[in-house]
Amino acid sequence: MFETLSDRLTSVFSSLRSKGRLSDADIDATAREIRIALLEADVALPVVKAFVAQVKERARGAEVSQALNPAQQVVKIVNDELIAILGGETRRLRYAKTPPTVIMLAGLQGAGKTTLAGKLAKWLRDQGHAPMLVAADLQRPNAVTQLQVVGERAQVAVFAPEPGNGVGDPVGVARQSIDFARQRQHDIVIIDTAGRLGIDQELMRQAADIRDAVSPDEVLFVVDAMIGQDAVTTAQAFMEGVGFDGVVLTKLDGDARGGAALSVRHITGRPIMFASTGEKLEDFDAFHPDRMASRILDM
Amino acid sequence: LSRDRLDDEVWDEIEESLITADVGISPTQTMVEELRTKVKVLGTRTPDEVRGLLREELLKQIDPELDRTLQVGKHGERPAIVLVVGVNGTGKTTTTGKLARSLVGDGKKVVLGAADTFRAAAADQLQTWGERVGAEVVRGPEGGDPASVAFDAAAKGIEDKVDVVIVDTAGRLHTKTGLMDELGKVKRVIEKKGTVDEVLLVLDATTGQNGMRQAQVFAEVVNITGIALTKLDGTAKGGIVISVQRELGVPVKLVGLGEGPDDLAPFDPEVFVDAILGD
Ligand SMILES: Nc1nc2c(ncn2[C@@H]2O[C@H](COP(=O)(O)OP(=O)(O)OP(=O)(O)O)[C@@H](O)[C@H]2O)c(=O)[nH]1
Numbered sequence: 001m002f003e004t005l006s007d008r009l010t011s012v013f014s015s016l017r018s019k020g021r022l023s024d025a026d027i028d029a030t031a032r033e034i035r036i037a038l039l040e041a042d043v044a045l046p047v048v049k050a051f052v053a054q055v056k057e058r059a060r061g062a063e064v065s066q067a068l069n070p071a072q073q074v075v076k077i078v079n080d081e082l083i084a085i086l087g088g089e090t091r092r093l094r095y096a097k098t099p100p101t102v103i104m105l106a107g108l109q110g111a112g113k114t115t116l117a118g119k120l121a122k123w124l125r126d127q128g129h130a131p132m133l134v135a136a137d138l139q140r141p142n143a144v145t146q147l148q149v150v151g152e153r154a155q156v157a158v159f160a161p162e163p164g165n166g167v168g169d170p171v172g173v174a175r176q177s178i179d180f181a182r183q184r185q186h187d188i189v190i191i192d193t194a195g196r197l198g199i200d201q202e203l204m205r206q207a208a209d210i211r212d213a214v215s216p217d218e219v220l221f222v223v224d225a226m227i228g229q230d231a232v233t234t235a236q237a238f239m240e241g242v243g244f245d246g247v248v249l250t251k252l253d254g255d256a257r258g259g260a261a262l263s264v265r266h267i268t269g270r271p272i273m274f275a276s277t278g279e280k281l282e283d284f285d286a287f288h289p290d291r292m293a294s295r296i297l298d299m
Numbered sequence: 300l301s302r303d304r305l306d307d308e309v310w311d312e313i314e315e316s317l318i319t320a321d322v323g324i325s326p327t328q329t330m331v332e333e334l335r336t337k338v339k340v341l342g343t344r345t346p347d348e349v350r351g352l353l354r355e356e357l358l359k360q361i362d363p364e365l366d367r368t369l370q371v372g373k374h375g376e377r378p379a380i381v382l383v384v385g386v387n388g389t390g391k392t393t394t395t396g397k398l399a400r401s402l403v404g405d406g407k408k409v410v411l412g413a414a415d416t417f418r419a420a421a422a423d424q425l426q427t428w429g430e431r432v433g434a435e436v437v438r439g440p441e442g443g444d445p446a447s448v449a450f451d452a453a454a455k456g457i458e459d460k461v462d463v464v465i466v467d468t469a470g471r472l473h474t475k476t477g478l479m480d481e482l483g484k485v486k487r488v489i490e491k492k493g494t495v496d497e498v499l500l501v502l503d504a505t506t507g508q509n510g511m512r513q514a515q516v517f518a519e520v521v522n523i524t525g526i527a528l529t530k531l532d533g534t535a536k537g538g539i540v541i542s543v544q545r546e547l548g549v550p551v552k553l554v555g556l557g558e559g560p561d562d563l564a565p566f567d568p569e570v571f572v573d574a575i576l577g578d
C-alpha cells in the first residue's frame with residue numbers, strides 16, 4: 001500500500017546530484033512528500049500546511065546541509081517536530097483540593113465516551129480511589145443502561161436517577177450528582193454525556209450548562225482515531241462550545257494512522273492524555289507521543 | 300499575470316475542497332490533473348466554469364446511474380434478510396432502527412435480530428428501537444453466540460411470515476481477525492435459513508482514509524452489497540465513499556442524517572456532490 005515517508009524521502013534525495021546545501025527545489029520536493037504522507041495519515045489540511053512550513057524552515061538549516069544522509073536527517077526533523085507537538089508537557093489528571101474531583105466527558109456520537117467512563121473508573125479504582133459514574137446521557141436509547149452495565153463491570157457506583165431515552169434533565173442530574181457523591185464519599189465523579197455534533201448549537205449549549213452546573217476539574221474531549229479531516233472543525237466547535245482540558249484518543253487498537261492526534265493537538269493546544277485501545281475495560285493507557293509519531297508516519 | 304494568479308487560487312481551492320471532504324490526496328490529485336487537461340482542451344476561462352466541470356467529474360465518479368435500491372423484497376413466503384455490519388460506533392443499531400421504521404411505514408412486517416451480544420446494553424438499545432418503530436426483537440443471552448441469535452431471528456421471521464428480517468451485529472474493527480471470523484459465521488449460519496439479500500456496511504461520514512480499509516476487509520468477509528453513510532448531518536462530508544464505491548463496486552444506498560427514527564434517506568449523488576463543493 002503506502003510507501004513509508006522514509007522510503008519516499010530517500011527516493012527524493014537519491015536523485016540529488018550535489019551534496020551539501022539543499023536547493024529550494026529539493027526542499028519543495030521534500031515538502032510535497034511530507035504533505036502527502038501526512039494527508040494520507042488523515043492529518044487535517046490546515047495543520048499539514050503549518051507543519052510543513054515549519055519543517056521546511058528547519059530543512060533549510062545547517063543540520064540538513066551538513067548531514068551525510070539528508071533524507072534520514074529530514075525524517076528525523078519531521079519526527080522530532082511531531083513528537084514536540086504531540087507531547088508538549090505531559091499532564092496528569094488534576095485532582096480537586098476538596099473532593100470530589102469532577103471529570104466530564106464530551107465528544108461526537110459514538111466516539112467511545114461511555115466505554116471510556118468505565119475504563120477511567122476502573123483505572124482510578126485500581127489506584128485506590130472511589131469513583132462514581134454519572135448517567136447524564138438521557139438521550140441515546142439505553143445509554144443509561146449501558147453505563148450501568150459498564151459500572152457493574154468496573155465495580156463502581158453509578159448515579160442514574162433518570163431513566164433516559166428522552167426522559168430527564170441531564171443538567172439537573174449532573175448537578176445532583178455532586179452532592180450525592182459527597183454524601184457517599186466518592187472522591188471522583190465521572191460524568192458521561194450524550195454524543196453531540198459540533199454544529200448542534202442546542203446540544204452544545206446543554207454541554208456548557210452541564211459544565212457550569214458542576215465546574216469540572218477536567219473536561220476531556222473524546223475523539224475517534226479514525227476521524228478524518230473533520231477533526232479540526234469538530235475540535236474547534238467543542239473548544240468553543242464547552243471547552244476542554246485534555247483529549248482522549250479512542251479505537252487506537254485499529255489500523256487508522258491517527259492523524260487526528262496531531263490535528264486536535266495543534267488546533268486546540270490541549271494535551272492528549274489517554275489512549276483507548278479496545279472494547280474491554282482494561283484496554284486503556286497513557287498517551288505515548290513517540291509511538292503516535294511513528295504511527296502517523298508509518299516509520 | 301493576474302490571470303495566472305487567479306488560476307492558482309482556483310486550483311488550490313478546488314484541491315482543498317476535495318481534500319477536506321476526505322476524498323483522499325491521491326484521488327484528489329488525479330481528479331485535479333484530469334480537470335486541468337480538460338480545461339486546456341476546452342479553453343475554459345472562468346472559475347465558475349471550472350467548478351462546473353468539477354461537479355460533473357465528481358458526479359461521474361459517484362455514478363448516478365448505479366442501482367441503489369435496497370433488496371428487501373420477499374422470496375415467496377420467505378422474508379428478505381438484511382445484515383448490518385461495521386466498525387465500532389458508526390451507527391449500525393440506529394440505522395437498523397431507522398430502516399425498520401421506514402419499512403414498517405411502507406406497511407411491511409419487520410423482525411430485528413440483536414446479534415450484538417457483546418457490547419453493554421446493545422440488545423436493550425435495539426429493543427428500544429423495536430418498540431419505538433413497531434418491530435419485534437429477537438435477542439439472546441448476554442455474551443451468548445451471536446450467530447445463534449441471528450439464526451433465531453431468521454427463523455422467527457420465517458415462522459411469522461414477516462417481510463424483512465434485519466440483523467444488527469456488534470461493532471468490530473476490521474483488523475481483529477477473530478471478530479471478523481465470527482461475523483463470517485453469523486452470515487453463514489443465517490444462510491441455513493435463507494439468502495442474505497443485503498449486507499449493509501455502515502460507514503461514519505467523519506471517517507478518514509481508514510474507511511477504505513474497513514470496506515475492503517468487510518467486503519472480503521461478508522461480501523457487502525450496500526453502504527449506509529451515517530452522521531452526514533454533521534460537518535463531515537464522507538468523501539472516502541467515492542474511493543470505496545469505485546474500488547469495491549458497491550453503491551452507497553442510504554444516508555443517516557440524525558439520531559431520530561426518520562433521519563434516514565436514500566443516497567442522493569447530487570446532494571452529496573454539492574455538499575463537497577460547499578454550495
Ligand atoms: N475497538 C475499540 N472499540 C471501542 C473503543 N472505545 C469504544 N469502543 C467501542 O465503540 C463503540 C461506541 O462506544 P461508546 O462508548 O458507546 O461511545 P459513546 O461516545 O459513548 O457513544 P454515544 O453515547 O452514542 O455518543 C462501542 O462499540 C464500544 O465498544 C476502543 O478503544 N477500541
Ligand SMILES: Nc1nc2c(ncn2[C@@H]2O[C@H](COP(=O)(O)OP(=O)(O)OP(=O)(O)O)[C@@H](O)[C@H]2O)c(=O)[nH]1
Pocket residue numbers: 109110140195197385386387388389390391392393394415418421468469470471501529530531532533554555556557558562
Ligand atoms: N448525528 C447523527 N448521529 C447518529 C447517526 N447515526 C447514529 N448516530 C449516533 O451515533 C451513536 C452510535 O450509534 P449506534 O447506532 O449505537 O452505533 P453502532 O454502530 O450500533 O455502535 P456499536 O454497536 O457500539 O458498534 C449514537 O449516539 C447514535 O445516536 C446519524 O446519522 N447522525
Ligand SMILES: [K+]
Pocket residue numbers: 530531532533534535536574
Ligand atoms: K455534512
Ligand SMILES: [Mg+2]
Pocket residue numbers: 113114115137140143192193194195
Ligand atoms: Mg455514550
Ligand SMILES: [Mg+2]
Pocket residue numbers: 391392393415421467468469470
Ligand atoms: Mg450497535
